[in-house]
Amino acid sequence: MEDFTQLITECALNNRLSQEKLYYKLYPALFLLCRKFFPDNNDALEALNDGMLLVFKNIGKFNADKGAFFNWAYTIVRNAALDKLRLQKWPEHRELDNYLPETKEALWGKLDWKDIYKLLDYLPPATRSVCTLFYLEDFSIKDISEQLQLSQGTVKWHLSETRARLKPVFKAHYQHK
Structure with missing residues (x-):
């Protein structure tokens, strides 16, 4: 398995192949994160891609001494999803026919x-x-x-x-x- 640190270094040098590899390594978990916020898969994918663009633009600022890379990227993608939510006009929602425990x-x-x-x-x-x-x-x-x-x-x-x-x-x- 390819060294994560090496991928990050290559991504900081704007290596497109390394960016693609890193994207696909993070995709499953970060897509599920975005899917929590958006019912439509296309909106979730758009939020993920916006977030990953920010990750790649700012990857040079990542400091391993402050925490794990995944946590850093997760936070950036989550914040990108929240920004997308803030900018959206809220569509009408579906009504439920049936109704959460308190905890x-x-x-x-x-x-x-x-x-x-x-x-x-x-x-x-x-x-x-x-x-x-x-x-x-x-x-x-x-x-x-x-x-x-x-x-x-x-x-x-x-x-x-x-x-x-x-x-x-x-x-x-x-x-x-």
Whole structure:
């Protein structure tokens, strides 16, 4: 397996082949990250590509003494996705026919990742981002408020909205098992 440090060095020298190799090494995890924020695969891919462009533009600034490269790239891509969310006009959301336990563990514990993504698709985009940051990324309400430039009260409302919209879905899911 190719040395990660060598790839980073070559990417800093603008080596296109190394950039492609690094992109494909990071793609699976970073695409799933972006998919948490966007129900449409094309939007998730666009956010990922925007983030990776920033990674490649700033790769010379990466300092291994401050942390792992993956964490650095993950943060850049996540922030690019959040920027894309901030700039979007929120489309109308789908209504649910059915409705989340109150705790994170009860909420996501028994579900497969594919099921979680399907459930997130039922949420309006702003509520989806708050839900993802709080329940899946473990951000605090204060941090979410700062990242999305929302008041803490609005963040709490989105979390409440998440529980209200998904509660019947979870009840139906647990009754069938």
